[in-house]
Amino acid sequence: MTFEELGLNPAILSAITACGYTTPTPIQEQSIPLVLAGHDLIATAQTGTGKTAAFVLPALELLTKKSTLPGKGPRILVLAPTRELAGQVMESARNYGRGIRPRCGTLLGGMPYREQLRLLSAPVDIVVATPGRLVDHIERGSIRLDRLEMLVLDEADRMLDMGFSEDINKIVERTPSDRQTLMFTATMEGDIARLAEKMMREPKRIQLAVSTSSHALIEQRLHVTDNLNHKKELLNHLVSDSELTRAIIFSATKRDADELSRELSRNGFPAAALHGDMTQMARNKTIDRMRRGGIRLLVATDVAARGLDVNGVSHVINFDLPRFAEDYVHRIGRTGRAGATGIAISFASAGERNYLERIERFIGKKLPELQIAGHEPTTTLRKPAGRSGGPRKSGPGGPAGRFGKPAGGRDGQAKSWSKSAKPAGSTPRSAPAPRHEPVIEYRSRRPQA
Ligand code: AMP
Secondary structure: OOOHHHOOOHHHHHHHHHOOOOOOOHHHHHHHHHHHOOOOEEEEOOOOOOHHHHHHHHHHHHHOOOOOOOOOOOOEEEEOOOHHHHHHHHHHHHHHOOOOOOOEEEEOOOOOHHHHHHHHOOOOOEEEEOHHHHHHHHHHOOOOOOOOOEEEEOOHHHHHHOOOHHHHHHHHHOOOOOOEEEEEEOOOOOHHHHHHHHHOOOOEEEEEEEEEEOOOOEEEEEEEOOOHHHHHHHHHHHHOOOOOOOEEEEOOOHHHHHHHHHHHHHOOOOEEEEOOOOOHHHHHHHHHHHHOOOOOEEEEOHHHHOOOOOOOOOEEEEOOOOOOHHHHHHHHOOOOOOOOOEEEEEEEOHHHHHHHHHHHHHHOOOOOEEEEOOOOOOOOOOOOOOOOOOOOOOOOOOHHHHOOOOHHHOOOOOOOHHHHEEEOOOOOOOOOOOOOOOEEEEEEOOOEO
16 A cells, blocks of 8 residues: 555655655554544554554644634644653654644643743644643643544553543543544553543554564563673673664663663763653753764663654663563664664563563563573573473573573673673574574554444
């Protein structure tokens, strides 16, 4: 299918061409006709699938027809969980809408009110907002939503995780009941189904399943770690590899992100942190520096890195495993973008075994375990084969013969990662793991009627 066949306005089509897109992604192919036909929609799709254009393009199409309603409120409202994601949606709307020139802007927490009030002082076409700040504006009386034609909830699951449920309800109450509602979410579990039930009318559903495929360009690796010090040792070793040109390192907490970036910098590997306690200006500056190549290592938390779109990330390193399996997919999707290959490395200590199992169930495969000579773990996370059905076998060459080395065996010296990494359970000098084995892709399913 082509973008022309989707029936979009020529001004939108030429903007798409200018962006270099030739064919719609599966989520775009499925959702755009449904949205253009006026349906409510729930799409289960991760970032990296092209989901932003899947709602921005039909929203722009809607704007090609004049509104007959009086007032200044937005015709299209997009709610997003983080300022970064909202910023990226706005950028997409400006890019794809360059031929239509919608009047649009963001209402984001942590940003000055003055500009936002100026935006709302004249009729506006598209508003992209984080829920808290939008509620502020509603309560101050600076925005009305009675002219709204389309409401989009981007990463709705994450907004609920972040405690925005009440704010979303307040916002929805102020919108006309005949609006069109689109919801994008990584999962349909938990409160999401209830929220959808409450606010949507006979929604169509699209599900993009996570599956393994040879298309995927991300190689995933697992390193079993003994403790925090062992993780730090491995991290220092990995970042000393010249093949690692740009990396995002994920930590569990904001404080860890700060500490880890400081520690890396002290060790001669300049790094920056990105987390939700930083001001919006500091976050934007950091992201810009990384985009321009001024930062090689970024230590981030999940929320701050959600939706982060930086090209050329060669490695994602999960210093701590995420609690939610969906976040694992989000994280590793920061690399292997735009046709490039990428490496996603996860550290897992005994306390993270449950998270690891959750992730492996979610992606439908075991992460191949590797060790680095001189940095081997003294413990194992996998249950012996036969009980878990895991990839490593017990007996000679298996876990029993491989582990139990004293921790003092680590020399901490930087060796080239690609040369010294070896699959766990192999002999020390065996060939490194294949670089681009099948990993993750988003496979589309037919929408359910
Ligand atoms: P998203 O899932 O919306 O975060 O999009 C992921 C990336 O895919 C962004 O960098 C988009 O610019 C890009 N993209 C979106 N649609 C297409 C398309 N049809 N062809 C090529 N790239 C696209």
